[in-house]
Amino acid sequence: MDPGEFVFIQEMGTGSHKPKTKSLIKMHVMDRVVMKRRGRKEEPSRGRDLTAESSRGDQSSSINQYVEHDDLRPTVGVDDMLRLSGFSLQVNTQTKILLHHFLNYTSKSLCTVTAETGWLKYAIEDSALFNSTLYHWAFLNYSFLPASFQSQQNLLALKAAAIRTLASQFQRATPDMGSDPPTFSDAMIATVACLANANFLCGDVEEAKVHFQGLRGMIRSRKGVLNLGFQGLAARIVRWTDCCHAQLSNMMLSFDEESSSKEVTPPPSTFLDSQGLYDQPSRWAMMGEIRSMSKELVATPKHLMAPDRRAALGFRLLASDRSILKRIHGKNGYSVLALFARGALLFSHVVLRGTPRSSRIITILVDQLKEALIFAYTSEDDIFDDHPIALVWLLLVGMLASGRENFQGIWFRLCLEKACGGDAGLSWEDVEALTETPNNISPQPFCWMLEEIALDLPCIHTSILC
Structure with missing residues (x-):
């Protein structure tokens, strides 16, 4: 021994x-x-990857050998x-x-x-x-x-x-x-x-x-x-x-109790008050914690993290998602802030968690975002007139989450083309890359979406459903 x-x-x-x-x-x-x-x-001498991102063939041959x-x-x-x-x-x-x-x-x-x-x-x-x-x-x-x-x-x-x-x-x-x-x-x-x-x-x-x-x-x-x-x-x-x-x-949380533990509750700066988005829409008031976790994952991807760090990241992601859900189902579920929260939740799943685009939770959240956008335009007319960058970001997230496996991606792409036109200055190469890049390793390819300078577009047409 x-x-x-x-x-x-x-x-x-x-x-x-x-x-x-x-x-x-x-x-x-x-x-x-x-x-x-x-x-x-x-141990590099082992010559095999023990993470979920390792090849399926390596794992299968290992366990199959035990059984067969x-x-x-x-x-x-x-x-x-x-x-x-x-x-x-x-x-x-x-x-x-x-x-x-x-x-x-x-x-x-x-x-x-x-x-x-x-x-x-x-x-x-x-x-x-x-x-x-x-x-x-x-x-x-x-x-x-x-x-x-x-x-x-x-x-x-x-x-x-x-x-x-x-x-x-x-x-x-x-x-x-x-x-x-x-x-x-x-x-x-x-x-x-x-x-x-x-x-x-x-x-x-x-x-x-x-x-x-x-x-x-x-x-x-x-x-x-x-x-x-x-x-x-x-x-x-x-x-x-x-x-x-x-x-x-698409309902409110049932268990809304929160612990005072730092592991469970996100820092106060995670979300600003409801005025934050309206006063400074380009500063992405709701993205503080998501941006922080994204930077950490770029430095150390999930599959390279020590077990205790992975566990801590899971706590942070859960706390962040629950805070976002409270924004989605606030007093005005179809305000710009609530719609932005839906996009933030999708971004968290696809980029930070690496949830497969074909999974049930992603396809349902994509449908909910599309329906919420249509309802907001139906009831509020040009709801994004004062917040054009927020609209472009939501359409980008819809495309990212849909990928090429979900027909909803076509709807988001057509809306995005109408919003941006030919003179908006958006890099369509970056947009196309969103739907082609695997999302299960590192958020590095998607980080440009978090930076306000990348979305500082000169011309945006917000009447996309007119």
Whole structure:
């Protein structure tokens, strides 16, 4: 055993470990897993990329080799980890290898349910949360899984196991008639949030809404999101699920409580008051935090970040998105400020998160932006007469998010051509590049859109729908 594999624990006797000892072992094992994972990323001699941006072929051949040739060495470490953590549930070989994949490959999503956030040390304490964790992670990273794991049957088995265990937990948590109201554990709430979140992003939206309704009741029983545990991770998955529901349903956030933690709340300068945009439309009042994160990602792309920095970036992006959503659904949902917020949310998804342009959330947000622009022109006439640069920026973002895979991109392109004409001074080469450049590595190609000088156009026709 290598030096430093385990901390020294002094405990006598042959019985089961004390709870404090179990927790210490579990946390140390989790730390060692993350440290080894980080070390492998930094070893050039390995000759392979362990990030989500690595080639699908490299990942597939690695895991397929384990399955096809019965090379089960990775499961040995998983077995030891499960045993030392006190996890008693029997898991099959495929689940063990999927857990190995979860631990050693960076998720393409900056979600809560990843190894770098420390999520697993809580999931491993509850069988329903453990199964929903693997289901959620595999569902969101489905296209990057090896061919042997791209099976709906395997995903449904994990989901069914989580729901069965959750149902029995609900029965125990629900008291008899006349008793105190039920109290749901952090693990139960996190399990339901995982199920809802995966379906909002990739699965059945109607099923997701059913889970979300249940989640609302569970949060009420705990008297709000701020009372959840897991060192803030339970609240984070609930907020992200709430964020997805609000975006896909075009509705206000359901859980509007905010923490005073710096990790969760963006700095006060992120958004100026509503007058900021009207007094200085060219200064991009709502883009402060987005510009800051963009510069950081140019300096260090997501796939090169240490796990703790990726986790912190996920917190910042979630806080920023939720603040933008509040602007979208403010008192006047079709003001220039609200429309600008819709563009900022799309820009955040496509450029900072690297969300695929063909994903559900992008296509829906693009449709919402188009409909909001049309409604604003229908009800307010030339709404952008005093803010022409904001109009051009929104049309650019619409094109960027649509790409060439969405027919809506044609609408944004035609509107942009009408707005700019031939004498506006916009570089159409840059515009064309937006729809051709991959958005999953670095925001560098898109950063010119954040600089006001790049959009200092001499002539803009704002009556694009007349």
